[in-house]
Amino acid sequence: MVNCPRCGTAVDVPVKTWAIPSRKPLKEGEEPRLAGIFECPKCGVRFRAAVMARGKTEEEGNIRSMVERIKGIKGELMQTLVSLREKINTLETERASLMVEIEKLRRVAEARVATLENEVSTLRNDAKSLRDLLGYREEEK
Structure with a gap:
């Protein structure tokens, strides 16, 4: 869950996600880091933020x-x-x-x-x- 930078509304689901390349190899059981584009349902602003797996x-x-x-x-x-x-x-x-x-x-x-x-x-x-x-x-x- 990410908050909108403009109005502070909680946004649950990203519009699009992608993996952030890591310089270090992933350890066993470690999930890759993801970034995503979120759209605020209240004010309509699109913004990027890190997301869970x-x-x-x-x-x-x-x-x-x-x-x-x-x-x-x-x-x-x-x-x-x-x-x-x-x-x-x-x-x-x-x-x-x-x-x-x-x-x-x-x-x-x-x-x-x-x-x-x-x-x-x-x-x-x-x-x-x-x-x-x-x-x-x-x-x-």
Whole structure:
């Protein structure tokens, strides 16, 4: 990680890297020195600086970018989860209110059926009494 010379912002990944030739032969396990060109994401200035071994820097950059992507995906999933929970709650509330409304309508319909059945039986009794008064005989079936 290198800081921008103009604004001091930390810059993680170089734009380009190259090996700095060494006058001495490298010892066993020693990594070659690298230099790189960095670009500040804040002010856009390009500058040179020494960097760690190439493999580590690239791996670090890849890992950090993957971590950022994972965090972004996790945030999106959390937002989706919250919105789905809200939708589920809304649907459950709506379902409950519809069930109550259906029950009310069923009661009203049953009351109407009972009223109509009473009216029909009353009308049949009235029709029968009128036939008896007028002297009509019911035709046998």
